[in-house]
Amino acid sequence: xSALRVLSPVADALAWGRPVVALESSVLAQGLPIPANRExxxxxxxxxxxxxxxxxxxAVVHGVCTLGLDQEELERxxxxxxxxxxxxxxxxxxxxxxxxxxxxxxxxxxIASAAGASVFATGGIGGVHRxxxxxxxxxxxxxxxxxxxxxxxxAKSILDLPATLERLESLGVTVIGYDTDEMPGFxxxxxxxxxxxxxxxxxxxxxxxxxxxxLGRAQSTLVVxxxxxxxxxxxxxxxxxxxxxxGEARAGNVRGAAVTPFLLAAVExxxxxxxxxxxxxxxxxxAYLAGAIATELARDDQR
Numbered sequence: 001x002s003a004l005r006v007l008s009p010v011a012d013a014l015a016w017g018r019p020v021v022a023l024e025s026s027v028l029a030q031g032l033p034i035p036a037n038r039e040x041x042x043x044x045x046x047x048x049x050x051x052x053x054x055x056x057x058x059a060v061v062h063g064v065c066t067l068g069l070d071q072e073e074l075e076r077x078x079x080x081x082x083x084x085x086x087x088x089x090x091x092x093x094x095x096x097x098x099x100x101x102x103x104x105x106x107x108x109x110x111i112a113s114a115a116g117a118s119v120f121a122t123g124g125i126g127g128v129h130r131x132x133x134x135x136x137x138x139x140x141x142x143x144x145x146x147x148x149x150x151x152x153x154x155a156k157s158i159l160d161l162p163a164t165l166e167r168l169e170s171l172g173v174t175v176i177g178y179d180t181d182e183m184p185g186f187x188x189x190x191x192x193x194x195x196x197x198x199x200x201x202x203x204x205x206x207x208x209x210x211x212x213x214x215l216g217r218a219q220s221t222l223v224v225x226x227x228x229x230x231x232x233x234x235x236x237x238x239x240x241x242x243x244x245x246x247g248e249a250r251a252g253n254v255r256g257a258a259v260t261p262f263l264l265a266a267v268e269x270x271x272x273x274x275x276x277x278x279x280x281x282x283x284x285x286x287a288y289l290a291g292a293i294a295t296e297l298a299r300d301d302q303r
Contacts, residue, residue, distance in 0.1 A: 002064065003063075003064060004064070004065045004066075004067075004111070004115060005066045006056075006066070006067045006115045006116075007066065007067065007068025007069065010054060010067055010115075011068075013054045014115070014116045014117065017298055017301050017302055018053075018054065018298055019052055019054065019119070019291065019294035019297065019298040020053055020054050020055075020056055020118075020119070021051070021056070021119050021120070021121050021291050021294050022056050022057075022058055022067060022108060022111075022112035022115075022117045022119065022120040023044055023045075023055055023057045023058065023108070023120070023121055023122070023287065024057070024102075024103055024104060024105055024107075024120075024122050025057050025058060025059040025077055025102040025103050025108070026085055026102040026103055026104045026107075026108075027040065027122065027123055027283070028040060028041055028057075028078060028102065029078070029080045029083045029085070029102030030080070030083075030085050030261045031123070031261055031264060031279075032276070032279065032280075033268075034078070034079075034080070036276055037078055037080075038078050040279075040283050040284075041057070041074065041078065043280060043284040043287075044121065044283050044284060044286075044287040047285070047287035047288035047291065048121070048287045048290060048291040048294075049291065050288055050291065051202075051287070051288045051290065051291020051292040051294070051295060052291050052292065052294070052295035053119070053290070055291075056068040056112075056117065057069045057074065057077075058103045058107070058108040058111045059077060059101065059103055060086055060091065060094040060095065060099060060100065060101035060103065061100060062098050063094065063095045063097065063098030063099060064095070065095065065111045065114070066111070067111055067115040067117060076100070077100070077102060080102075083100050083101065083102050084099055084101050084102070085102055085104065086099075086101030086102060086103050086104065086107050087103075087104045087106045088106040088107045088109075088110045088138050088141075088142050089138060090107065091107055091110060091111075104126070104139065105120075105122050105125050105126060105137075105139040105142070105150075106137070106139045106141070106142035108122070109139075109143070109146045109220070110142060113147070113148055117148070118148055118149060118209075118294070118297060119149045119151070119290050119293055119297065120148050120150050120151070120290065121151045121152070121283075121286045121290035122150070122283075122286065123152065123153060123186070123282055123283050123286065124152055124153050124154055124155055124186040124282075125137070125139045125140075125143070125150070125152050125154070125155050125164075125222070126138070126139035126140070126156065127139070127140060127155035127156070127160065127161070127163070127164030128140075128160045128163035128164045128167055129158075129160060129259075130160045131160075131246075137159075140164070140168065143168070143171065143173050143219060143220045143222060144171035144172060144220075146218075146219075146220050147212070147213060147219065147220065148220050148221075149205065149206075149209050149220065149221045149223060149290070149293055149294075149297075150220045150222050150223065151178075151223045151225060151287075151289050151290040152222070152223070152224060152225070153186050153224065153225055153227050153286060154184040154185055154186050154224045155186065156186050156260065156264070157186040157187045157238050157242055157267070158242050158246070158260065158263040158267065161183060161185060161191055161193060162193060165183055169196075171219065172219050173219045173220060173222050174197070174208070174217070174219065174220075174221050175195055175196060175197065175222045175224060176195070176197045176198065176208060176221065176223050176224070177195040177197065177198045177224055177225075178199060178200075178205070178224065178225040179198070179199075179200055179225070179226075180195070180198065180225070180226050181194060181195055181198055182195060183195055184225065184226040185235065185238065186227070186282070187233045187238050187267075187275055187278045187279075188226075188232060188233055188235045188238055189226035189229065189232045190235070195224070199223075202289065202292035202293045202295070202296045203296050205223055205293050205296075206297050209221040210297070210300060223289070223293070225282075225289055227278050227282035227285070228281045228282065228285055231274075231277045231280075231282075232278055233274055233278055237271060238267070238271075241266075241267045241270035241271050241275070242263070242267060244270050245262075245263045245266030245267050245270060248266050249263060249266070264279075
């Protein structure tokens with residue numbers, strides 16, 4: 001049995017040079033509650049299509065790394081029974097044990113790149129944790145060695161955002177603000193953290209990424225886009241919610257892979273559900289922008 005599968009419509013699109021946008025599955029199986037996870041899948045898939053691209057969810061299905069889920073598989077992942085959370089280091093274990101695994105950003109990048117995709121959309125990347133600089137997401141290392149375009153709303157608000165931006169610089173990851181000069185804060189549009197570069201169109205981002213490939217850069221091109229203004233939260237609200245969530249995590253001795261979904265759920269409670277609306281909105285917008293970028297890259301390849 002092969003350790004890598006590309007769903008037939010996705011394989012056809014890649015073979016013919018048509019635009020494809022890879023999506024993660026952990027946000028559906030662990031990050032968002034039921035039934036919001038189904039809404040997220042629908043909105044992201046439709047948004048990528050509006051941008052001109054085919055959406056393909058990454059996962060491990062019965063021990064096979066896959067780019068693209070069929071409907072039955074998607075339903076199983078949305079119901080999340082027996083679905084483990086899988087980051088890049090866990091892929092060999094999940095394959096050998098023939099497990100079902102929802103892939104984080106790091107694992108999704110590994111699978112999507114191996115399958116031949118060049119654009120990936122997510123909500124927020126992982127980064128350096130608050131109060132624990134030794135606790136750093138595997139997403140950062142994967143961004144440093146995977147030459148894809150990654151569209152997100154910055155790093156998750158529960159993280160140390162200044163430290164995360166510094167680590168991205170140290171790792172040589174090109175960070176581009178889409179219509180912004182500041183690093184967005186996932187739920188918030190501004191953080192006061194100045195970005196090194198700005199772009200205002202999918203065409204410009206495609207040109208930057210192509211230049212990186214010509215130069216032999218191994219890192220991802222990280223595109224950060226603020227959440228939609230109509231659902232974004234103010235920084236004060238988010239900071240208070242995160243501090244409350246961190247306190248709950250410490251009191252409950254929450255550790256390891258359970259920390260991020262726990263904190264996001266706690267922030268949702270503290271904001272009266274407003275963070276969930278922001279999350280859904282930014283996931284949709286990121287998928288649309290990723291679709292537009294993938295379309296521009298595919299147009300270049302066909303010239």
